[in-house]
Every structure is written in structure tokens, then in C-alpha cells.
Amino acid sequence: MSTSNELKLDLAEYEQLHKTAKRLKVQQSLSREIEKLRREIATAEAREEAKAAQSQSNDNFAVSSDGSRLYQENITNYAWDQSDKFMKLYLTLDNLASIGDQDVQSEFTDRSVTVKVKFQKKICTLHIARLCESILGKESYVKKKSDYVLVMMKKSEAGKTWPWVTEREKKSKEKDKPKVDDSDPSAGITSLLKNMYDEGDDEMKRTISKAFYESQMKQATGADPMSDL
Structure with missing residues (x-):
């Protein structure tokens, strides 16, 4: 199925051919194709707009393996603490006893962390794109406790005290200082x-x-x- 952009490229080429055509019959044939393409473009644009609107409305949902819709909830509040070796995040969530360890997934890079906690009807996600300092992603991990999820991020520089968790917080506080x-x-x-x-x-x-x-x-x-x- 052609996209509106592809159809517009076709239309531009047809219009260029129409300008250079000399024979009346050829001009008429090209004119009919041009009108047909314009209608197809309008239809394609309407279809793409409807698809974009549907995608926007589904942003807060995911689909489970059985096809049911799962609500997606962002985790923005958490407690934190640190030791010489680790920066620790505490994600307090309800009904953790209803899920298993396999329902808590994590991904670490040297400056980011993503944790997904999958419940029966929703997925809770913590995502920090830029941490305040760097970590050792391969040596970082999560643990599911009875009433919270513990995120253990191993510091790249042991003994260094982090003033904040995220780079945004650090820059904001330094600006206001x-x-x-x-x-x-x-x-x-x-x-x-x-x-x-x-x-x-x-x-x-x-x-x-x-x-x-x-x-x-x-x-x-x-x-x-x-x-x-």
C-alpha cells in the first residue's frame, strides 16, 4: 500500500510529463492519471491521520501475549540511598506479592536504567535516560521484595557520592545554587x-x-x- 509521500512523488513526475507532452491524447491521459493520484493522496492522508490518532490513543497501553490490553504506568516517584559501591532506588508498588521475579525486568547502560514491572492488567515502568553519574550496567541488578522493588546500580567510581540520581536534577540544582x-x-x-x-x-x-x-x-x-x- 503506497504512502501519501510516495504518491506525491508519483504525482510530481506525472505533472512534469504533462507539461512536456505535445499530443492532446497524451495530455488527456496524463490529466486523468493526475486526478486519480490526487484522490489516492487524499485517501492515503486521511488513513494515515486516522492511524496516527489511534496510535496516540494507545500510547498508554501495551498488548499481552494473550492479546489483552495492558495499561502502562510510568514510575516517577521513588526513594533512593547509596553506599560506596551502589546507588539504590526503592520502587514502592502495590500487589507485588501477586507477581513473580520473572515479571520484573531491567536494562542498564553506563548512564541509563529501565525497569519494567508487569502485573496482570498493567506494566509499571521506570526509565531514567541520563543518570547523574556513570554505572557498571553488567554488574547492576534488581530485586523484588514484598512491598518494593530494589534497583541496585553499581557505581563506576566506588566511593564517589552522588548528589542526585539524575543528570537533570544535578544541572537544575547547580543552576539554582x-x-x-x-x-x-x-x-x-x-x-x-x-x-x-x-x-x-x-x-x-x-x-x-x-x-x-x-x-x-x-x-x-x-x-x-x-x-x-
């Missing part, structure tokens, strides 16, 4: 304190407000305002 101006240390410290104040609880805000007040009092008397900070 206040920069210290080396040319003006007091301004840098002030910026850090302001950031701590904005993100701190009531007790932290009271402590920082007191520090600012005492700093201003010292500055008024000619003392070094940063001596106690």
Missing part, C-alpha cells in the same frame, strides 16, 4: 545567607535575622560586620 563572588566575600556570604533564609523554616529565619541585625550594629560602630559569620 547561589554563586559566591570571590572579589567580594561579604557579598557572597550575604547571598548565601539570603538563600538560606528564603528556603529555611521559622527558626532558621529568626536566627539569620538576628545575625543580620547584629552585623548591622557592628557596622554602625565600625567593627567588622562579618567577624562572627
